[in-house]
Amino acid sequence: MKLELRTITKRFGSVTANDRIDLVVEPGEIHALLGENGAGKSTLMNILYGLHRPDEGQILIDDAPVSFGGPGDAKAAGIGMVHQHFMLVPVFTVTENVMLGHEPTKGLAFLDRRRARRRVTEISHRFGLEVPPDAVVADLSVGVRQRVEILKALSHDARLLVLDEPTAVLSPQETEQLINVIRTLRDAGTSIVFISHKLREVCRIADRITVIRRGAVVGTADPSASEGELASMMVGRPVRLTVDKVPAEPGEVVLDVRGLSLVGDDGVVLVDDLTFSVRGGEIFAIAGVQGNGQTEVTEALVGLVKPTTGSISVAGRDLGPLSTGEILDLGVGYVPEDRLRDGLVGDFSVAENLVLDLYDKPPFARSGALDLARIEADATARVREFDIRPPETTRAAGTLSGGNQQKIVLARELSRPLKLLIIAQPTRGLDVGSMEFVHRRIVAERDRGTAVVLVSTELDEVLGLADRMVVMYRGRIAGEVPAGAPAERIGLLMAGSAPDDQAAVPPGDVASAGVR
Amino acid sequence: MTGHTVTDTPHDHPAAARGTAGVPASARRRVLSGVAVIVTGLVCALAWGLGAHAGDAVLRLSAVGDGSPILQIRVPGRQAGLVLGAVITLLGAWQLARGFSRRAMRAVSAVVVGCFVLAFLCWAGTGQPGTPVSVFGLLQQSIFAAIPLILGALAGILCERSGVINVAIEGQMLTGAFTAALAATMAQHAGAGIVLALLAGGLMGLLLAVFAIRYAVNQIVLGVVLNLFALGLTSFGFDLLMQRDPDAYNNPSVLAPLKIPLLGDIPLLGPLLFDANILVYITYVLIIGVQVSLFHTRWGLRTRAVGEHPKAADSVGVKVRATRYRNVILGGLVAGLGGAFLSIGAVGAFGAGMSNGKGFIALAAVIFGRWSPRGAVGAALLFGFADALQTLSSAITMPVTIPSAFLSMLPYLVTFLAVAGLVGHVRAPAAGGVPYMKG
Numbered sequence: 001m002k003l004e005l006r007t008i009t010k011r012f013g014s015v016t017a018n019d020r021i022d023l024v025v026e027p028g029e030i031h032a033l034l035g036e037n038g039a040g041k042s043t044l045m046n047i048l049y050g051l052h053r054p055d056e057g058q059i060l061i062d063d064a065p066v067s068f069g070g071p072g073d074a075k076a077a078g079i080g081m082v083h084q085h086f087m088l089v090p091v092f093t094v095t096e097n098v099m100l101g102h103e104p105t106k107g108l109a110f111l112d113r114r115r116a117r118r119r120v121t122e123i124s125h126r127f128g129l130e131v132p133p134d135a136v137v138a139d140l141s142v143g144v145r146q147r148v149e150i151l152k153a154l155s156h157d158a159r160l161l162v163l164d165e166p167t168a169v170l171s172p173q174e175t176e177q178l179i180n181v182i183r184t185l186r187d188a189g190t191s192i193v194f195i196s197h198k199l200r201e202v203c204r205i206a207d208r209i210t211v212i213r214r215g216a217v218v219g220t221a222d223p224s225a226s227e228g229e230l231a232s233m234m235v236g237r238p239v240r241l242t243v244d245k246v247p248a249e250p251g252e253v254v255l256d257v258r259g260l261s262l263v264g265d266d267g268v269v270l271v272d273d274l275t276f277s278v279r280g281g282e283i284f285a286i287a288g289v290q291g292n293g294q295t296e297v298t299e300a301l302v303g304l305v306k307p308t309t310g311s312i313s314v315a316g317r318d319l320g321p322l323s324t325g326e327i328l329d330l331g332v333g334y335v336p337e338d339r340l341r342d343g344l345v346g347d348f349s350v351a352e353n354l355v356l357d358l359y360d361k362p363p364f365a366r367s368g369a370l371d372l373a374r375i376e377a378d379a380t381a382r383v384r385e386f387d388i389r390p391p392e393t394t395r396a397a398g399t400l401s402g403g404n405q406q407k408i409v410l411a412r413e414l415s416r417p418l419k420l421l422i423i424a425q426p427t428r429g430l431d432v433g434s435m436e437f438v439h440r441r442i443v444a445e446r447d448r449g450t451a452v453v454l455v456s457t458e459l460d461e462v463l464g465l466a467d468r469m470v471v472m473y474r475g476r477i478a479g480e481v482p483a484g485a486p487a488e489r490i491g492l493l494m495a496g497s498a499p500d501d502q503a504a505v506p507p508g509d510v511a512s513a514g515v516r
Numbered sequence: 517m518t519g520h521t522v523t524d525t526p527h528d529h530p531a532a533a534r535g536t537a538g539v540p541a542s543a544r545r546r547v548l549s550g551v552a553v554i555v556t557g558l559v560c561a562l563a564w565g566l567g568a569h570a571g572d573a574v575l576r577l578s579a580v581g582d583g584s585p586i587l588q589i590r591v592p593g594r595q596a597g598l599v600l601g602a603v604i605t606l607l608g609a610w611q612l613a614r615g616f617s618r619r620a621m622r623a624v625s626a627v628v629v630g631c632f633v634l635a636f637l638c639w640a641g642t643g644q645p646g647t648p649v650s651v652f653g654l655l656q657q658s659i660f661a662a663i664p665l666i667l668g669a670l671a672g673i674l675c676e677r678s679g680v681i682n683v684a685i686e687g688q689m690l691t692g693a694f695t696a697a698l699a700a701t702m703a704q705h706a707g708a709g710i711v712l713a714l715l716a717g718g719l720m721g722l723l724l725a726v727f728a729i730r731y732a733v734n735q736i737v738l739g740v741v742l743n744l745f746a747l748g749l750t751s752f753g754f755d756l757l758m759q760r761d762p763d764a765y766n767n768p769s770v771l772a773p774l775k776i777p778l779l780g781d782i783p784l785l786g787p788l789l790f791d792a793n794i795l796v797y798i799t800y801v802l803i804i805g806v807q808v809s810l811f812h813t814r815w816g817l818r819t820r821a822v823g824e825h826p827k828a829a830d831s832v833g834v835k836v837r838a839t840r841y842r843n844v845i846l847g848g849l850v851a852g853l854g855g856a857f858l859s860i861g862a863v864g865a866f867g868a869g870m871s872n873g874k875g876f877i878a879l880a881a882v883i884f885g886r887w888s889p890r891g892a893v894g895a896a897l898l899f900g901f902a903d904a905l906q907t908l909s910s911a912i913t914m915p916v917t918i919p920s921a922f923l924s925m926l927p928y929l930v931t932f933l934a935v936a937g938l939v940g941h942v943r944a945p946a947a948g949g950v951p952y953m954k955g
């Protein structure tokens with residue numbers, strides 16, 4: 001399918017999300033869209049998919065103008081879309097989610113579940129995207145949900161497929177698999193629009209790249225361009241893609257975890273006898289493929305789940321009897337992995353979200369009343385510092401672009417005095433410019449003497465930031481790796497194969513290695 | 517979110533094979549519900565077993581004076597209470613020790629409630645040994661009281677499953693009741709009453725839909741306002757027309773019972789279920805219809821999707837607002853029918869404010885029934901039973917005179933226990949009450 005967008009313009013109040021955008025996607029082409037957070041990529045794609053109405057402009061499919069009243073029309077025209085945020089009904093099964101909107105029926109509109117299920121298994125085999133057809137989506141991990149989302153888009157034989165940051169939550173292996181699927185589709189003649197902030201994979205997969213900045217197209221690039229060139233084209237200034245830092249100067253032990261185990265509701269052991277400690281002034285990274293217990297560890301560290309066995313102490317205080325609020329008051333900063341769900345109230349304004357856990361304390365509250373002027377002034381400063389766009393503190397946080405929502409949570413947690421910072425997937429969904437900024441902030445936090453626990457599935461990020469790192473596999477520490485170890489070694493540990501030399505310390509010795 | 521490795525099912529997980537440490541939450545729930553059932557069993561044995569007088573209780577299972585053979589059973593009251601209590605206790609012990617599956621637990625809860633009630637009736641029958649306790653009458657009255665509640669609850673389910681909270685069931689029923697009486701009297705035909713009651717309820721539904729969906733008015737406030745509106749409107753109409761000239765405006769005949777051939781001849785069940793008026797049969801059809809279509813048709817899947825995650829539904833081409841409009845209006849129609857049952861189905865006249873809180877009890881049935889028609893019917897029957905028990909206490913002498921207020925509280929207590937302890941926590945449709953706006 002040939003797609004042509006002509007002078008698409010979309011305004012949200014004072015914000016021009018798309019400013020006369022022209023874009024042509026040839027049949028059988030993988031077309032990558034690059035742009036900063038809030039540049040207007042998702043908006044453009046939502047317009048194409050009939051979710052938003054453009055203020056101006058035209059959509060042409062195979063050179064004929066079309067007008068979509070809603071996603072149903074776009075679907076009927078052969079467009080499929082994987083949205084940036086999951087569009088799955090959590091209480092439905094995988095099959096129900098995939099069939100919703102084009103349900104096979106028998107008799108008087110009765111659902112033909114058998115046929116729908118067969119369809120799911122069939123396409124999941126065809127593309128090598130394994131999903132459990134009868135599982136309820138709420139029980140699935142993020143990676144599997146993403147696969148369901150992709151299957152959903154593939155299930156009605158789309159001739160143009162839009163993928164809005166599909167790899168943000170995927171492991172390297174899963175990303176690899178997705179890239180293969182995309183290539184297969186391309187070779188079969190499907191046109192693809194691919195959005196990602198991961199420049200390396202964009203360069204690998206794209207046939208053509210269009211860069212958007214502040215709502216307007218700033219140019220096109222060739223996939224052979226270097227990552228640095230693309231980055232500066234996107235951001236409009238040179239970007240450092242590597243992290244600058246001086247060697248750590250560890251101080252006192254701040255976080256001490258002994259024999260931590262967590263057992264899930266269904267009896268599955270999620271975290272298995274973890275022991276480690278982190279000193280002030282060092283970045284301790286927990287690497288690993290999504291779903292190997294890292295999320296649960298961070299939740300235990302801030303008291304969101306209580307350890308089944310084991311103990312955690314921060315600066316000598318046992319966290320056992322403390323509530324999450326009390327733990328945060330000890331000077332623990334927490335940036336959760338799923339920030340949009342756990343870190344943000346979408347209907348609250350940006351300013352309110354920036355003081356979400358501080359609103360009842362000085363300087364934001366005085367004798368029981370909120371000091372609104374103070375909150376506002378503070379919010380304005382942080383919006384500027386973190387480059388949150390658009391820079392309006394009264395906007396509902398939910399209307400910001402995905403990446404800018406992330407920045408709000410980061411700005412809040414990184415702006416108070418901390419002893420310990422727990423930060424999960426800090427740059428998920430962030431553009432390269434913001435990534436550079438966040439990395440610098442984390443290192444600065446370390447240099448101020450804060451102990452940092454970094455959980456990340458991104459190998460580059462871990463390698464760039466960590467002073468010490470362990471790899472988690474199936475709830476256990478698979479090995480501790482010194483900073484500067486080769487990436488392949490870590491990759492092997494992440495995949496669960498034990499290394500054969502002393503690059504990694506066997507699990508039993510991690511405790512001693514951790515305390516040093 | 518579960519945290520096992522993405523490519524693994526929990527069973528492949530090596531850690532799972534290594535066994536469990538600590539007590540997971542599901543086990544805690546099992547223990548709690550087990551203990552609750554055991555306590556119920558012991559209470560049953562102590563109160564209804566040991567508390568019974570000596571002598572036999574006679575339970576009558578047939579209607580009196582309609583010429584059908586008299587069906588009654590005679591049981592020693594004390595022993596019955598003890599045995600039934602023991603059955604409940606054993607079920608509880610099994611749940612505590614081994615645990616029933618989720619699905620089996622539903623049946624078990626029903627058996628527990630049934631045994632408890634039966635034991636109570638046996639106990640009550642020993643107050644004047646030999647005097648029959650009309651179980652038939654009790655059940656008949658329960659069902660009669662439950663019908664409007666069921667219709668109200670179905671109306672609530674239709675709305676709320678699509679994400680619109682319906683607090684206005686009460687008002688919709690009241691409007692239906694008024695219109696049915698008025699139309700049936702004026703047209704001299706019950707059918708006209710039913711049809712116009714449907715329309716009136718549907719109109720109230722449309723009003724709710726327009727303000728909730730189009731103007732995004734807070735749905736709770738809106739519901740309350742609509743109830744007041746309905747109360748005012750019908751009371752005004754009542755004063756203006758019906759009070760002045762009851763014969764011309766408020767004299768519908770009560771719908772005549774229609775006995776269904778064959779089915780109506782089944783002992784006990786026949787007279788109980790298949791010798792009723794047309795509205796009761798429509799209710800049966802609606803129960804099954806809504807239950808089946810909600811979970812097995814395209815309409816049902818889309819309705820639930822819209823109530824859970826409208827954005828996801830929209831993104832695959834489901835028309836969110838249209839679905840909601842349709843469901844809210846459908847709900848209004850059904851509630852209007854419930855109103856018709858109150859006036860022309862039961863009493864044979866309209867009375868000001870005659871819905872008398874039934875719409876709110878129906879709302880409770882929706883919640884206790886966890887937004888499923890089947891569950892709501894169960895809850896409505898329990899509430900109906902509460903109604904019937906009050907009359908029972910005045911009809912017979914029990915071993916201990918129980919204040920009727922306490923008696924009427926008992927089934928609510930049982931429902932509360934059932935919902936809180938046995939069924940697990942209740943979850944409303946996720947998008948309930950949230951208007952859907954597009955950018």
Ligand SMILES: Nc1ncnc2c1ncn2[C@@H]1O[C@H](COP(=O)(O)OP(=O)(O)OP(=O)(O)O)[C@@H](O)[C@H]1O
Nearest residue numbers: 012017037038039040041042043400401402403955
């Ligand atoms: N529904 C909405 N209401 C108001 N403003 C909106 C809405 N949706 C998007 N915007 C604004 O439009 C701009 C573009 O957002 P968009 O989501 O398209 O960015 P993006 O390029 O996808 O960014 P990211 O990489 O962070 O996902 C942002 O400034 C955002 O705040």
Ligand SMILES: [Mg+2]
Nearest residue numbers: 041042084402
């Ligand atoms: Mg986006």
